[in-house]
Amino acid sequence: xxxxxxxxxxxxxxxxxxxxxxxxxxxxxxxxxxxxxxxxxxxxxxxxxxxxxxxxxxxxxxxxxxxxxxxxxxxxxxxxxxxxxxxxxxxxxxxxxxxxxxxxxxxxxxxxxxxxxxxxxxxxxxxxxxxxxxxxxxxxxxxxxxxxxxxxxxxxxxxxxxxxxxxxxxxxxxxxxxxxxxxxxxxxxxxxxxxxxxxxxxxxxxxxxxxxxxxxxxxxxxxxxxxxxxxxxxxxxxxxxxxxxxxxxxxxxxxxxxxxxxxxxxxxxxxxxxxxxxxxxxxxxxxxxxxxxxxxxxxxx
Amino acid sequence: xxxxxxxxxxxxxxxxxxxxxxxxxxxxxxxxxxxxxxxxxxxxxxxxxxxxxxxxxxxxxxxxxxxxxxxxxxxxxxxxxxxxxxxxxxxxxxxxxxxxxxxxxxxxxxxxxxxxxxxxxxxxxxxxxxxxxxxxxxxxxxxxxxxxxxxxxxxxxxxxxxxxxxxxxxxxxxxxxxxxxxxxxxxxxxxxxxxxxxxxxxxxxxxxxxxxxxxxxxxxxxxxxxxxxxxxxxxxxxxxxxxxxxxxxxxxxxxxxxxxxxxxxxxxxxxxxxxxxxxxxxxxxxxxxxxxxxxxxxxxxxxxxxxxxxxxxxxxxxxxxxxxxxxxxxxxxxxxxxxxxxxxxxxxxxxxxxxxxxxxxxxxxxxxxxxxxxxxxxxxxxxxxxxxxxxxxxxxxxxxxxxxxxxxxxxxxxxxxxxxxxxxxxxxxxxxxxxxxxxxxxxxxxxxxxxxxxxxxxx
Ligand SMILES: Nc1ncnc2c1ncn2[C@@H]1O[C@H](COP(=O)(O)OP(=O)(O)OP(=O)(O)O)[C@@H](O)[C@H]1O
Ligand SMILES: [Mg+2]
Numbered sequence: 001x002x003x004x005x006x007x008x009x010x011x012x013x014x015x016x017x018x019x020x021x022x023x024x025x026x027x028x029x030x031x032x033x034x035x036x037x038x039x040x041x042x043x044x045x046x047x048x049x050x051x052x053x054x055x056x057x058x059x060x061x062x063x064x065x066x067x068x069x070x071x072x073x074x075x076x077x078x079x080x081x082x083x084x085x086x087x088x089x090x091x092x093x094x095x096x097x098x099x100x101x102x103x104x105x106x107x108x109x110x111x112x113x114x115x116x117x118x119x120x121x122x123x124x125x126x127x128x129x130x131x132x133x134x135x136x137x138x139x140x141x142x143x144x145x146x147x148x149x150x151x152x153x154x155x156x157x158x159x160x161x162x163x164x165x166x167x168x169x170x171x172x173x174x175x176x177x178x179x180x181x182x183x184x185x186x187x188x189x190x191x192x193x194x195x196x197x198x199x200x201x202x203x204x205x206x207x208x209x210x211x212x213x214x215x216x217x218x219x220x221x222x223x224x225x226x227x228x229x230x231x232x233x234x235x236x237x238x239x240x241x242x243x244x245x246x247x248x249x250x251x252x253x254x255x256x257x258x259x260x261x262x263x264x265x266x267x268x269x270x271x272x273x274x275x276x277x278x279x280x281x282x283x284x285x286x287x288x289x290x291x292x293x294x295x296x297x298x299x300x301x
Numbered sequence: 302x303x304x305x306x307x308x309x310x311x312x313x314x315x316x317x318x319x320x321x322x323x324x325x326x327x328x329x330x331x332x333x334x335x336x337x338x339x340x341x342x343x344x345x346x347x348x349x350x351x352x353x354x355x356x357x358x359x360x361x362x363x364x365x366x367x368x369x370x371x372x373x374x375x376x377x378x379x380x381x382x383x384x385x386x387x388x389x390x391x392x393x394x395x396x397x398x399x400x401x402x403x404x405x406x407x408x409x410x411x412x413x414x415x416x417x418x419x420x421x422x423x424x425x426x427x428x429x430x431x432x433x434x435x436x437x438x439x440x441x442x443x444x445x446x447x448x449x450x451x452x453x454x455x456x457x458x459x460x461x462x463x464x465x466x467x468x469x470x471x472x473x474x475x476x477x478x479x480x481x482x483x484x485x486x487x488x489x490x491x492x493x494x495x496x497x498x499x500x501x502x503x504x505x506x507x508x509x510x511x512x513x514x515x516x517x518x519x520x521x522x523x524x525x526x527x528x529x530x531x532x533x534x535x536x537x538x539x540x541x542x543x544x545x546x547x548x549x550x551x552x553x554x555x556x557x558x559x560x561x562x563x564x565x566x567x568x569x570x571x572x573x574x575x576x577x578x579x580x581x582x583x584x585x586x587x588x589x590x591x592x593x594x595x596x597x598x599x600x601x602x603x604x605x606x607x608x609x610x611x612x613x614x615x616x617x618x619x620x621x622x623x624x625x626x627x628x629x630x631x632x633x634x635x636x637x638x639x640x641x642x643x644x645x646x647x648x649x650x651x652x653x654x655x656x657x658x659x660x661x662x663x664x665x666x667x668x669x670x671x672x673x674x675x676x677x678x679x680x681x682x683x684x685x686x687x688x689x690x691x692x693x694x695x696x697x698x699x700x701x702x703x704x705x706x707x708x709x710x711x712x713x714x715x716x717x718x719x720x721x722x723x724x725x726x727x728x729x730x731x732x733x734x735x736x737x738x739x740x741x742x743x744x745x746x747x748x749x750x751x752x753x754x755x756x757x758x759x760x
Contacts (some may be wrong), residue, residue, distance in 0.1 A: 074430060104650055105644060105647060107563065129650070131650065133647060133648055134649070135650075137649070140641065140645065143716060144642060144645040147642075156646070157650065160648060160650070160652075209479065210645075
């Protein structure tokens, strides 16, 4: 996967994409020029979701001087899974973190643009960031269980939000969440051992269980399966499919097959630009953009 | 030749040896490529041979010269003098040495003594001569032998590295041996103390008044060496100090790591460290002159009888002194918790304070506990503030408003002024020192263990 950016940059500089290829020219243009263009004008395909729940328009993220996300507009629909794909460092994680305002915790990050959740602007004073994060849950790229017991890891969210009034209810939430994350069988006899003592893949499923335990409306998953074996991956994919019935799901993945299997729509990011969004089968069978095509056919590097 | 000249000469030799070794290695083979090691290593190899044997010789000379000389002088004395008992013999030898160096002499100078002094001077100068000659010869021999051994296949790097390793081992054992030496000297003096005062009387006695009778008929000064009042005094002051330092230090650390803007943090941290750099004697008079009278006066206002030197004053000021220690160790412990923990908690919709209370502090707890234990041993060992603000009265009390005294303060008072070196009073200081050492040792071991366990948690 390395050398992807270089290869493309090289192609862009030498104009090897040919004259009839507007996307390449667009990417070559300076960021300043692009900021003037209307929302999503640089993106080909269709940014709209059938049943939009979160809507990002004209989102820019700067880390200090580094313009990490350039004018991205994208709708995230209820009852569907959208996959974010693209080469390493293209801004997938950064975009994901905008959606539950986790970028607030990064000192150098500056987010501009509009993002609404169910019609309400998430940066608005009236919407509490704590409440937002309870509604928009996130599974991180690297598993990060708390140094607490497995049980307490899952019970953490329900406890702080007061979701269970009795011990039995809490037990039920923990059990259900672990079950759905496909971890229950492995940990049912060691619920009170530390979560950090699990294997990497088990930790990741624990983090997924922890996230779904607070029943968020939108779930952001940053490469949730990168540390999992095929069996656990299949479980998670089944879970995602099941969660889709009630929730909106955004998943970042480096696996084309996974994107094709679990998502209804796919968005391709490239060096901070949202290059193309469309129905997954359209993107994979008939990509509209040369960069997308090169990426999904593995022609980079 | 005096020692300084000799050392300078050796340094010059070493410089020469380096270039010689280096050049020789380059000339020996067909250039640097054929050599086993880099040319510099051959230089250092020769330097090692040029320096270490002569330095060893000088050190040995330093150690054995006085003994050998003394022995030679005694041998040369007439039977009547050399068979004197230890004490007078030492005095005599001292006089002879003084005579030789032209200093004042206590006793009458006899013919024999003048002769002995002359012999001493002669021996001294020939000893110097032989030392210089042998040192220089050893250095030159070392240089030539080492240079001759250099061939392209010679493994100079390995030799140099193992020598460096030896030097490192010697350096680290110096620190260890010093500690062991101190411990043993304290231990032996304590044993002498316990021969006079029974161990159980010391450990469980409730009375501390180390005045011994100077004359046999003196009344009321038999001396009592009960350790308990000192221990309780120490613990009382330490507890007060911890009550002040731990909450404030911990809250400071939480604020600085979790809430403060980087700009504020970059100002506040160095300021706190300045607080740690204030000499304890300054805290001491702050306690004695500002805090103690303030406590006495405000106690008076609400009808409390407060001693002008109180455990409370000393404890509070000591706590202030320890705040930076607690806050910077807790700060390190909290900062060492991976940011992913915080993110994980925040992403579940926890507030900052929930995150701090339920994730960051528990994760950092072992480190914080380790830091607090280190602070406790610092408080137990602290002397100056207590000397100045808590008084000298060995009261057995748990009332923080009374004057108490601590182990360290008593060690100071026992040893201040003229002392006989084998009275129970003086030896008691060593016994107290041993107790102090044991208590802080145990605390440090616990602290280090906790800290180590905590390190494993995230690796
Ligand atoms: N905390 C941060 N501070 C500064 N720059 C950052 C930070 N996080 C990300 N970046 C920069 O933003 C850009 C996008 O990073 P991001 O993590 O979003 O990439 P990604 O698409 O998730 O990559 P990957 O597939 O490797 O996870 C990169 O250039 C990265 O260096
Ligand atoms: Mg990422």
